[in-house]
Amino acid sequence: MYALQAATTQRAPRPKFSNTALGAIGTVSLFERNNTIFAEGDDADRAYKVVSGGVRLCKMMPDGRRQIAAFALPGDYFGFDWLGHHALTAEALNDTTAISYARNRLERLGDEDHDVRAELYATLRHDLWAAQNHLIILGRQSARERVTSFLVELIERRKGDNLSTIAVPMTRRDMADYLGLTVETICRELSALKREGVIAIPGRHAVIVHDEAALRRASMADD
Amino acid sequence: MYALQAATTQRAPRPKFSNTALGAIGTVSLFERNNTIFAEGDDADRAYKVVSGGVRLCKMMPDGRRQIAAFALPGDYFGFDWLGHHALTAEALNDTTAISYARNRLERLGDEDHDVRAELYATLRHDLWAAQNHLIILGRQSARERVTSFLVELIERRKGDNLSTIAVPMTRRDMADYLGLTVETICRELSALKREGVIAIPGRHAVIVHDEAALRRASMADD
DNA sequence: GACGATCATTGATCTGGCGCAATGTGTGCC
DNA sequence: GGCACACATTGCGCCAGATCAATGATCGTC
Numbered sequence: 048m049y050a051l052q053a054a055t056t057q058r059a060p061r062p063k064f065s066n067t068a069l070g071a072i073g074t075v076s077l078f079e080r081n082n083t084i085f086a087e088g089d090d091a092d093r094a095y096k097v098v099s100g101g102v103r104l105c106k107m108m109p110d111g112r113r114q115i116a117a118f119a120l121p122g123d124y125f126g127f128d129w130l131g132h133h134a135l136t137a138e139a140l141n142d143t144t145a146i147s148y149a150r151n152r153l154e155r156l157g158d159e160d161h162d163v164r165a166e167l168y169a170t171l172r173h174d175l176w177a178a179q180n181h182l183i184i185l186g187r188q189s190a191r192e193r194v195t196s197f198l199v200e201l202i203e204r205r206k207g208d209n210l211s212t213i214a215v216p217m218t219r220r221d222m223a224d225y226l227g228l229t230v231e232t233i234c235r236e237l238s239a240l241k242r243e244g245v246i247a248i249p250g251r252h253a254v255i256v257h258d259e260a261a262l263r264r265a266s267m268a269d270d
Numbered sequence: 271m272y273a274l275q276a277a278t279t280q281r282a283p284r285p286k287f288s289n290t291a292l293g294a295i296g297t298v299s300l301f302e303r304n305n306t307i308f309a310e311g312d313d314a315d316r317a318y319k320v321v322s323g324g325v326r327l328c329k330m331m332p333d334g335r336r337q338i339a340a341f342a343l344p345g346d347y348f349g350f351d352w353l354g355h356h357a358l359t360a361e362a363l364n365d366t367t368a369i370s371y372a373r374n375r376l377e378r379l380g381d382e383d384h385d386v387r388a389e390l391y392a393t394l395r396h397d398l399w400a401a402q403n404h405l406i407i408l409g410r411q412s413a414r415e416r417v418t419s420f421l422v423e424l425i426e427r428r429k430g431d432n433l434s435t436i437a438v439p440m441t442r443r444d445m446a447d448y449l450g451l452t453v454e455t456i457c458r459e460l461s462a463l464k465r466e467g468v469i470a471i472p473g474r475h476a477v478i479v480h481d482e483a484a485l486r487r488a489s490m491a492d493d
Numbered sequence: 494g495a496c497g498a499t500c501a502t503t504g505a506t507c508t509g510g511c512g513c514a515a516t517g518t519g520t521g522c523c
Numbered sequence: 524g525g526c527a528c529a530c531a532t533t534g535c536g537c538c539a540g541a542t543c544a545a546t547g548a549t550c551g552t553c
Binding site: 218219220230231233234235237238251 | 499500501502503
Binding site for chain 1: 329331332333335336337339351353357358381384387390391394395397398399401402404405406408409410447449450490
């Protein structure tokens, strides 16, 4: 209790389904930019894995306010949080390819195959972990902290390459609705980070990180 | 898309473990008010079910800011989000009795017993559902909406009895840290609701609901 | 390759909720 | 049963971020 040493931030690994077991039952689907893949309340008969592109998972309020719960990027699974009906709406950020799995076949496979079961469980656990991290951002962080947290998240979700240029497949509005801010505040914070030399913004859908340490410091990611 | 009819709010039922299978492996534990049951980062060797009292599940930032992810009330399970280590800190709201289950025994049981497995899965799914609902509150709702949403949540989690008096086992600070507000704002909103005749406040740990319809209207719970 | 539309950026002003401070109110403990 | 302490409430000024408004950049498309 005395030594509040930096608790090793437990990072939940993104689950990887065994290709062997699941590969056979998936079918490829294509979605155009801004198309709805499924809506909140829809019968949850399919789940998906992003191959290319990206997906926003969100909830809408009757008056149009929107909260994005997560972004699914290549390699990520979504739509597995079934309970008969989807709890979130899924929309393509841009033209997106995904593999879709029929729910009944997934469930059957889960009953038979211990590995598949473990990975379904891991997917759910990862989503819960992500949502809990999101709660502290929305509930207790400043605009600066939110934006830098988000950029750090993009850095860490970036696959393989170690380039300082990170892809930003979503719009400013999407970022705002993910972080509980407005579009204007997102712009102002990004501009401020640019002015301070922490990042550069070569275009709408990319950010170059010049000072990752400063970014992480500003994000207070080290809880 | 035209008819934005009120999407039937999908309510995730709180899971009930089959008493037969789990009853045998649980042991009773007692925790005093404000005692830590487990801390974020602790080895997740046990999970719990609240019998009486209540528990807050929270994350802390190094500077002391706190976000409560959930409250576990009698009948609720917590500490099942394992991945080797607990992602949240669990503290007793007041003197609390809980049944605790050893992780290795739970896992073994889950492998053997289909019903137990389904219920472990349902617990995780319920927690994810709750976290996603929490996100829209923290990201997009006003103080008034947050406080009324919280009271509606307490109404709906209240077991059995249909009394208009609802128990509030947590402090104003706990409410604030759950809703992403300050203690003062909680007080002000509760006072305003009292002034408007929607509720009465007979004591620190109770609220009498005079106009539940108005409360629900103010909470925008009907997304 | 110019038009229209959407998205992004910046400035000016406004405000909901915060921070601070002072005062009430239980509530547990000796 | 009275004292001390933690919790709750209310007032007041302030500020981070929202809102409103105008301009600039980018992109698809005919």
